[in-house]
Amino acid sequence: MRALLSGNEAIAQGAWEAGCSIGVAYPGTPSTETMEAFAAKDGVYAEWCTNEKVAVEVGLGASAAGARVLATMKHVGVNVAADPLFTAAYTGVGGGYVVLAADDPGMYSSQNEQDSRYYAQAAKIPMLEPADSAEALAFARDAFALSEQFDVPFFLRSTVRISHTRTPVETGERANAPAKPYEKDASKWVMMPAFAKGRRKVQLERVRQLEEWVKTCPYNQAEQRSAEVGVICSGAVYQHVRDALPEASVLKLGVVWPLPARAMARFAQSVERCYVVEEGSTYLSEAVRAAGVESLSTPSPLPVDGELSPGLIRQAFDLPVAPHAAAAPDVPARPPALCPGCPHRLVFKELSRARAIVTGDIGCYTLGALPPLSAMDTCVDMGASVSMAHGMQLAFGDEDKRPIAAVIGDSTFGHSGLSSLVSTVYNQGSGVVCILDNRTTAMTGRQGNPFNGVTLQNRPSREMDLEAIVRAIGVDDVRTINPHDARAVRSALKEAFASDQLTVLIFRAPCVLLERIVNPPFEVTGTCTGCGACATLGCPAIARDNETGTASIDRALCIGCGQCAQYCGFGAIVSEGGR
Ligand SMILES: Cc1ncc(C[n+]2csc(CCOP(=O)(O)OP(=O)(O)O)c2C)c(N)n1
Missing domain, CATH: 3.30.70.20 (Alpha-Beta Plaits)
Structure with missing residues (x-):
């Protein structure tokens, strides 16, 4: 059936068609809708995990037990999941295992830009990169069988343009892929050095096989047009190149690791001038040079940072650019802001009033860093607020009484703040940790998390008792405050800053998008x-x-x-x- 799907929906459809029965994820833009779309399909089980490492491990367990599994995450989630991923490239899989890494060049909704293709290369996990939704569906569908054939997880890489753009696809039927029988095999699954050494050899042999496979893989296509200009590219950039340079020959890479070295060199020889056009890094151009293409032409410098566009590519090739593509539209800037009625707002107002040093974290509440609240000093990665506050205190020393507060959301606390807090308690840290419990994972679209007990497919769960958990790890001073009450917020912070003990303040009120306040204005x-x-x-x-x-x-x-x-x-x- 013909349908118009976003890349994310197409990946979910492809996984479903491949008979994938289990989905695991932690939300993160631009990947989030993939697992939401997969969870809505018949005959599948899907869950939000507390973080990406956990998701990849749950997925690996399910794969070891024989099921086909899809794990999805944004690029920074791959950092969190890197530990199990690198070793999964030793163990290999049972049922086919596909991991989506959704990159965000241009940082529309991320704290950094990363090119996940380097992860594929470093971990030796093959990576497919679709250039539209039809390919997203096909690559996702095929990757499960490939994963089983080569006994290794397969990465799918998307970027924000592929994940969020709707293009036509042809959907198909669901394949029957019964779980493979589980077989105990310590030499494959117990990665202690004695066995891991053996699996390392298996991995290297697999790389050789993958390098053979990629030579004839139909996902890489040379489109011969001009004999003068040729471009090597992949993913969304392929679409920009076709738009910007319609006459150019193009080598479109659907497999971005391992790369087809000989095909790249052959393509480079087939044109007078060969270029690599890519966004976010120099991954491809380095690989093309390493493949022996010394005469790689460079268009006038294309930015390595940010997202490419047809206009930028035409500019780089000294071609005329349509006025609308050349200039950024002249519209007033509209910086993001906390919603009217957001329960996070007063906490930042009062932290700002207290002139506290605030180590922040990632969520809607990161907007507390912006004027006029300007109440956040750091924001690095999920969970860092609590650990960085502890680090600051170590550096300032006990005598220094500057108020320091870590601010973290409920989902982020479950993701990785909890282990940071355990470390602070274990090491006798003090200070103030503010958990902004708005009863949801608001920033990525109100997903469930352990502290609201809402699961992805609305299966029964339990809401974890945040106060009890914090007390159980050894924090004696735990208080719950209504964040809409300015006086209560102020006095809780004042008392906490005056105390020598570690204090956890739980500011609890639902996100306004969760429970609409319907008071008169x-x-x-x-x-x-x-x-x-x-x-x-x-x-x-x-x-x-x-x-x-x-x-x-x-x-x-x-x-x-x-x-x-x-x-x-x-x-x-x-x-x-x-x-
Ligand atoms: C490693 C990693 N995974 C996922 C994300 C995407 N992400 C950013 S904040 C966030 C959760 C925010 O929820 P919460 O902490 O409850 O704060 P809220 O937005 O509700 O205020 C997520 C999933 C990320 N930035 N980094």
């Missing part, structure tokens, strides 16, 4: 003096007059949370409902 009355105190909350519903400074509230945006009214010293902000 607030309004500003004539007693407003224009002092601007309300505007320091950075609520998108509050505006100020350029000349007088007086505030106004946009009724369409205000959801009546009442946070701003608590900061007005003149009683000028009142509920329209007369509360």
Whole structure:
């Protein structure tokens, strides 16, 4: 059947058609919808795991037991999962195992840019890279059998353009892929040195076989057009190249590790000038040079950072660029902001007031770093808030009483903050950890997590008791606070900063997108003096007059949370409902 699917949906469809029965993931843009789409299909089991390492391990267990498994994650998730992935390339698989690494060149929703193709090369895990949804479906479908044939997990790489762009696909039937019988085999699955040495040899022999396979693999295609200009590329960049240089010959690589060295060299010889066009790194051009292509032409420098576009490629080749493709559209910047009524807002307001050093983490609450709240000093990777706060305290020493707080969301706490907190407790750390429990994984689209007990396929679960868990690991001072109550937030922080003990403050209120607050909106009355105190909350519903400074509230945006009214010293902000 013909359908219009995003790359992510197509991967889920391909996995389903291959008879894949188990899906494991931790959400992360641009990968998230893949597992959501897979979970909605008939005859499959899918779960959100606490993090990507856990997901890959659950998946490996299921594969060892004979099932076909799909694991999905964003590029930084591959870092978290790298430990089991590298060794899975020794053990190999039972049932076919496919791991999606979704890269985000341009950092639309990520803390860094990474090219996951380097992981494939380093871990010796073959990687397929589709250039549209039809290929995403086909590659995902075929990768399970390939994984079984070569006894190794297969990576699928997508980038944000492939994951989120809808293009036509032809969907098919689901194959019957019964789980393979489980066979105990310590020499394959117990990676102690004695056995791992044997598997290392197996791995190297497999690499040789993969290098043979890639020579004739139909996923790599040379499209001969111009005899002058040829471009080697893969994935979304292929589409940009076709748009920008329609006459050029193209070697389109569907397998990006191992690379077909001879085919690349042959292609380079078939044209007068051979270029590599790629985004995010120099992975391909390094490989093409390593394949013996010394005369690689370089177009005028293409950026290595950020996403490519047809316009950028034409510019690099000194070709005229359509005006709309050349210039960034002249629209006012709209920086992201915490939603009106977001329960995270007052915590940052009060941390800012307390002039605390705040080690932050990744989630909606990272927006607390932006003005006017400006209440975050660091944000590096998931879980780092708690460990970095401990590190700062070690450096400042016991005598230094500067207030330091780690701020972390509930999902991120489950992902990796918990192990950081165990380490802090174990090493007798002190300080303040603020867990912003908005009852969901808001940033990636409100997925479930252990602390709200919502599972991916709505199977029965249990909501973990955050307070009990924190107490059980040895934190005596654990408090729960309503983050919409400014006074409660202020005094909890004040007491925690004054204490020598490690304190965990759990700020609990549902994300406004989860449970819509339906209070009447607030309004500003004539007693407003224009002092601007309300505007320091950075609520998108509050505006100020350029000349007088007086505030106004946009009724369409205000959801009546009442946070701003608590900061007005003149009683000028009142509920329209007369509360
Ligand atoms: C290793 C890794 N995996 C996934 C992500 C994507 N991601 C960013 S924040 C986040 C979770 C946010 O949830 P939570 O901590 O509950 O904060 P909230 O957004 O609800 O405020 C996820 C999944 C990431 N940045 N890094």
